[in-house]
Amino acid sequence: MSGSIEPIVPGQVIFDIGQKIEKCFILQKGSVHFFNSKEEKISGIAPNTMFGFTELVKGKTTHSTKAVCITPGTVVSFSSEVIKTKLSAYGEDNKLLLESLADQLLNKI
């Protein structure tokens, strides 16, 4: 379950809509944009940001956005099981807070 360093190149699809969530990521260098099913950009992230896990908080198993590398860099990837294990350790109150944050993000799509 340890992390791996993966170089990313412009245009590379890191994950796609409907794809099973197997890995989550930390963007270390470069930039990544997220697109909805209409290919509209809904957000972008800068380095030192985790991504690819929001749906897991809502108990979903597939990605609802497409993540595309815009400028070259690297990501650290790790198994989604790591996130699932950490989520299972949260109390109900914390889970509700996380779910409401995830709702806000997913409603933007």
Place this chain on the structure above:
Amino acid sequence: MSSDFDFGEFLDESNQSKLMILCLDLFGVLTKFQVDHTKLEAAKIEVLNNELTKNFEGFRSAISHLSGGDKSSQINSMKHINLMVDTLVGDSKSTEKYTEIEKVVIEAVDGLIKRIDSNDDLSKLVQVYNFLPYKKEIAILLGRITDYELKEVETMENVKAALLKDDVEVQLAKILAEIADRSASGFISDNIADIFQQRGVDFHIAGLVTKESLENLSDEQLKNNVLLMLNFCEDIFTSNPEFLDSIQNDAHVLTSTSGIDKDTFDMLLLLKNERRGNIFDKYPVKVKEYRAFR
């Protein structure tokens, strides 16, 4: 193997800087032609004891196998360190350390060139050039030359001479073209290599695809069929003996080479039909899908 990933530790940039400094110290030791075994062990232990290292099994494994008497373990570790240094977020302390080690590396280059005697020596130099941001082009060219596993003394001497000239890139590109022409296996033309590169395939991998592997494949297939890079451990051939048959049924193997982690392979595949990369989901492999040609 680590069973967790410590986000708190990792996302703290000062921790990333600390690991980067340790990696740089180790790279400085490894750069020397005659590696000092005592310094190597000390620097190696510092890296292995770092809290962030345990989050990266491949990196940890490469460093733990590092040995003063084993050149291939040193080259493999240098590959991992280059990737790690390129990835970690630094601060003023790591920048200061980088400047210090950069000087050590620059001072060592000429000596390393003059003492080139084997493909391993060339491979080590590839990693040294990779470390230097303004020498990446030389690293790519030298890496491609090294992939041909030079055996002729004359060619090795030509490479050494080229590396000491002012127009290194031009000289290396000439040598690479000559070696490619002489190669019996026949590597692909620049036009085909461009297709792979536009799809996101690394220059170094695209250059290893042979003409034979592309027989009966059209340019349209190369541009549009699903293109995957599989990374797997050699153990898969015993744990999943049907794996190779599955690959050959569903895909054209364009090339394969050793992976960055010890005992792993990278395999570039073009799927035969519209089936997606998830056909390999049931196997313990890492799959990277490249974009379609635009």
